[in-house]
Amino acid sequence: GSTRITPSMLPLVALDQDAIDRIVATVPGGARNVQDIYPLAPLQEGILYHHLSAEQGDLYVLQTQFAFEDRERLEAFAQALQAVIDRHDILRTSVVWEGLASPVQVVWREAKLHLEEVRFDPTAGDAVTQLRQRFDPRQHRLDVGQAPLMRLAYGQDEANRRWVASLLFHHMALDHTALEVVQHEMQAHLLGETARLAETVPYRNYVAQARLGVTRQEHEAFFRDMLGDVDEPTLPFGLLDVQGQNHDIDEARQALAPALDLRLRQQARQAGVSVASLVHLAWAQVLGKVSGRQDVVFGTVLMGRMQGGEGADRALGMFINTLPLRVTLGQQGVRAGVKATHARLTALLGHEHASLALAQRCSAVAAPLPLFSALLNYRHSATGADAASTSAVQAWRGIQALEGEERTNYPLTLNVDDLGSGFSLTVLVAAGIGAQRVCGYVQAALETLVEALEQTPQVPLYRLPILPASEREQVLVGFNATQAEYPLEQTIHGLFEAQVQRTPESLAVLHRGQRLTYRELNERANRLAHYLRKQGVKPDSRVAICVERGLD
DSSP states (O other): OOSSOOGGGOTTSOOOHHHHHHHHTTSTTGGGGEEEEEEOOHHHHHHHHHHHHOSSOOTTEEEEEEEESSHHHHHHHHHHHHHHHHHOGGGGEEEEOTTOSSOEEEEESOOOOEEEEOOOOTTSOOHHHHHHHHTOTTTOOOOTTSSSSEEEEEEEEGGGTEEEEEEEEETTTOOHHHHHHHHHHHHHHHTTOGGGSOOOOOHHHHHHHHHHSSOHHHHHHHHHHHHTTOOSOBOGGGOOOOSSSSOOEEEEEEEOOHHHHHHHHHHHHHHTSOHHHHHHHHHHHHHHHHHTOSEEEEEEEEOOOTTSOTTGGGOOSOOOEEEEEEEEOTTSBHHHHHHHHHHHHHHHHTTTTSOHHHHHHTSSOOTTSOSBOEEEEEEEOOOSGGGGSHHHHHHTTTEEEEEEEOOOSSSEEEEEEEOSSOEEEEEEEETTSOHHHHHHHHHHHHHHHHHHHHHOTTSBGGGOOOOOHHHHHHHHTGGGOOOOOOOTTSOHHHHHHHHHHHOTTSEEEEETTEEEEHHHHHHHHHHHHHHHHHTTOOTTOOOOOOOOSSOO
């Protein structure tokens, strides 16, 4: 019933009356429609940064496509989703930042799901593809200043006699676990069983926990101890772009063999560590090999619900956080490396509410270079057994989930779904690297790690290979099958100069957009030869070369 919000009503944020009035003015209905105002959680701040800095689109707008047998089932779906929005504060939340020292989120008392009808062009192909392309997050954005941070775009797919829809939602409002809660509550609404749902847990509880728990000074001391002497970023495959604006993404999925799953869990139990620790160490092995480092840093996704307070497991909102993990490889033995990785992960959990920006500032990597460009998301996922229950079949009758996608701003991400009895790997990597290739590296790293734990636990980590047998064969044998007819009376530089005479303007060297023709390359080679001769170099002299990869 308040007609004006005052500073004393907002215990989680320090705002003067003028700032509060400006914030309230952004909400339809004014103060009567404002339920709460409080700060952003750590990862929400990071996601907002990427939202504001993106020149086009927003990688954190996620979408899932659905098909409906008729308009009635579509409307039932929308009503069920609106019922979930009405129950949970985070789904009625907008974000305000202009003119403020720090951004805040504003909970509306009422926020209606935005519905947008789309008409498909029958000559432009599949309706679902048209829908996905129209709302491609590389070009499309959601207005995060308006609640709810989701919308439902739908249209009639006449060719297939159905309706299709794309549910767009912003990652600032929902994480992976929250989506499962939304599905559970929508199912209850579709079955008319909402009275059985537990009381909702406000997202403000988590924000308070994150803001009022471990102090900033304690966070800084921890990350300075872990990262203070790290002065170079870990850039697998040389991938540097962590803004997510300049790369298409290749995606691949792969299930681990049941035998490997059992061996991993057995070795984790024997070592007294979590399976997640083994996966983190294997991922570090892969990153070390493809970045040329024996001391690596990568981002790991922390669930955030462990210390989120009572009921956090059924709360909606962005609970997860991304923080850096440092893993030292090199001469360290395999078993010692497992123990050290587990200890560092355990310590990191005590700081799961710290901001990534704070952690990165504690390293010696100078901005604007990123500290890391690869991410690991290890998550315990439902096996889907409940989806086959009689009540679930009844609730979702006539509604089919088609596909969805998850993206981050990182050019290399490994998602590991722990199904309880089985693992599923999903690799997202900048196009040109090969997502399936990286899946192969991860599986090989896990296999060699578990084999070493079983047989040679003292072997140094650097000696564990990550190449699958097929790629090892290609590197050692296939690439070396270079037998060719060769004029033994001619020298290599003689052959080269003959090629210069034949095609002087043809492309000889291409490196990152820089080009040299055969004529230009020959001229550079001649200049180098004259220089070496002046230094006293003669035929059969040995000259050491130390140079970065490039035209030189």
